[in-house]
Amino acid sequence: MSKPVIATTSLAGCFGCHMSFLDIDDRILELIELVEFNKSPIDDIKKFTKKCDIGLIEGGCCNSENVHVLKDFREHCKILVSVGECAIMGGLPAMRNGIPISECLAEAYLNGPTVSGNEEKILPNDPELPILTDKVYPCHEVVKIDYFLPGCPPKADLIWLTLVALVTEDELQLPYEVVKFD
Amino acid sequence: MSQFVKFTIDGTECMAARGQYIVDAAKENGIYIPTLCNYPGVKPKGGCRICTVRVNGRLMTACTTPVAEGMTIESEVHDIVELRKSIVELLFVEGNHFCPGCEKSGNCELQALAYRFRIMVPRFPFQFPLRRIDASHPKIIKDQNRCILCKRCIRAIRDEEGRSVFAYRRRSSRVEVVVDPKLGKQLTDELAQKSMDVCPVGSILVKEKGFITPIGSRKYDHEAIGSDIEHIRMTKI
Known part of the structure; x- marks a missing residue:
């Protein structure tokens, strides 16, 4: 029997959730017995090579590329899991919500206290660059998400217990301490 | 007229002083009814509605409703938990x-x-x-x-x-x-x-007092809100 396939990605996140994932320590050896990885920064596979069973999404959607990747994940994964506060509610990047984009860009590239050397007053406009969305969207407001793991980052135990439950199809029993929003 | 009244919360027989609000009476009987806008020593407002319970078939806020003889109170039932x-x-x-x-x-x-x-x-x-x-x-x-x-x-x-x-x-x-x-x-x-x-x-x-308690020693790091009230009940039994 082939192993369940996992894919992971970081959208508008800080990779902290992936770090927390690695925090399962030596259980990673057990994990590699249980599952196989596909598109993920962990094995550096850039494109889906097959359909996956579980997709772990870190970070919300702050630009067109995030939306594209998220939709790609929805297409290729049977189960999508929002991992961390950014994926669930936008998190730190969502603090720009409510502030007009022109103001954000002006602060970052024109008027901010750390701006130097941009004499021509150019805002990044290369057609290759993804376009910023009007606000940062939680993943479940863009595609259907099946499960949510809160935390900043979610505790390694929470990620581990969830993955084991999904792979073994056992009921998930979570101790009180494991689910925290910070 | 007796000073005490008998009533039930989710089928558990309880007793409390006449005139006590349902949340406080429940607390004395080791039953936690969640509250948010309520604060000990401050006149209850009944604003947030999180303490909603069903009293004799009718939804009431437990922080503003006094207990009365023979009341049947429902708290931890599916529709009320969903409402909270x-x-x-x-x-x-x-x-x-x-x-x-x-x-x-x-x-x-x-x-x-x-x-x-x-x-x-x-x-x-x-x-x-x-x-x-x-x-x-x-x-x-x-x-x-x-x-x-x-x-x-x-x-x-x-x-x-x-x-x-x-x-x-x-x-x-x-x-x-x-x-x-x-x-x-x-x-x-x-x-x-x-x-x-x-x-x-x-x-x-x-100001200048943020993050003063380290993670792990904060109020709700290890114990759920209301568990202190429920512990009283456990020790009573």
């Missing part, structure tokens, strides 16, 4: 509650209720309202992003003459709680700390 959960979820999407960056995280009652109810994600769309942070006061910060308008500070923080130091400003969806510009000037260190403690969320913060 949805209120907490609505509060989360209505404001800007960025728990990871909040000084009150771990000591926050709104967050603690979400933990207790096992809310992983609110089922309503986030509103991301544009709210301001008022740090003009020398002792406290008033962060409107986190305010849930429970009125606990308005009701509890008063000067020697009994005047409220905090007040509502504007109306309807634009309403906010602010420090009274005149009375706020006399805010003592003690009252400033009390106002931070009274606030169930991280909307009132004493």
Whole structure:
């Protein structure tokens, strides 16, 4: 029997959730017995090579590329899991919500206290660059998400217990301490 | 007329002093009814509706309804638990509650209720309202992003003459709680700390006191909100 396939990605996140994932320590050896990885920064596979069973999404959607990747994940994964506060509610990047984009860009590239050397007053406009969305969207407001793991980052135990439950199809029993929003 | 009344909560027979509010009577019997806008020693308001229970078939707020002889009270039943959960979820999407960056995280009652109810994600769309942070006061910060308008500070923080130091400003969806510009000037260190403690969320913060308790020793790090009340019941049995 082939192993369940996992894919992971970081959208508008800080990779902290992936770090927390690695925090399962030596259980990673057990994990590699249980599952196989596909598109993920962990094995550096850039494109889906097959359909996956579980997709772990870190970070919300702050630009067109995030939306594209998220939709790609929805297409290729049977189960999508929002991992961390950014994926669930936008998190730190969502603090720009409510502030007009022109103001954000002006602060970052024109008027901010750390701006130097941009004499021509150019805002990044290369057609290759993804376009910023009007606000940062939680993943479940863009595609259907099946499960949510809160935390900043979610505790390694929470990620581990969830993955084991999904792979073994056992009921998930979570101790009180494991689910925290910070 | 007897001084005590008998009633049931979810089928458990209870006894309490006549005239006690249902939340307090339940507490004495080791039963936790979740509250948010209620605060010990402050006149109950019945504003947040999280303490909603069904009394003899009718929905009432347990913080403002006194117990009476023979009352049948339902609390931990599916539809009421769902109602309480949805209120907490609505509060989360209505404001800007960025728990990871909040000084009150771990000591926050709104967050603690979400933990207790096992809310992983609110089922309503986030509103991301544009709210301001008022740090003009020398002792406290008033962060409107986190305010849930429970009125606990308005009701509890008063000067020697009994005047409220905090007040509502504007109306309807634009309403906010602010420090009274005149009375706020006399805010003592003690009252400033009390106002931070009274606030169930991280909307009132004493300056330079953020993140003072390390992660792991905060109020709701290991024990769910209300578990202290439920422990009393366990030891009684």
